[in-house]
Amino acid sequence: MPSGLTSIGESAFQDCTSLTSITIPSGVTYILFATFSNCTSLTSVTFNGTISSDNLNRTAFGGSGTIYYIGDLRDKYLAGGIGTYTRASGGTTWTKQ
Numbered sequence: 341m342p343s344g345l346t347s348i349g350e351s352a353f354q355d356c357t358s359l360t361s362i363t364i365p366s367g368v369t370y371i372l373f374a375t376f377s378n379c380t381s382l383t384s385v386t387f388n389g390t391i392s393s394d395n396l397n398r399t400a401f402g403g404s405g406t407i408y409y410i411g412d413l414r415d416k417y418l419a420g421g422i423g424t425y426t427r428a429s430g431g432t433t434w435t436k437q
Contacts, residue, residue, distance in 0.1 A: 386424040
């Protein structure tokens with residue numbers, strides 16, 4: 341992602357099942373609805389900046405119903421801040437590295 345990016349739009353990576361890792365630049369202050377929904381192979385996310393709870397949509401990394409939910413990443417990030425978070429493939433719990 342380009343360093344000048346400030347937001348990641350709704351459903352930007354939805355259904356990208358081959359996406360395994362992503363680094364979110366420090367300039368990103370918003371991550372919108374369903375941005376990473378159904379990214380079933382996503383196992384590593386690096387946050388290089390701070391995104392407030394108001395600007396990190398609760399469903400950015402998951403959803404409900406038929407949209408695959410990839411766990412507690414939002415809550416772990418809001419508690420742990422900048423860094424890299426990983427999860428076992430198919431798991432729902434994220435761990436800060």
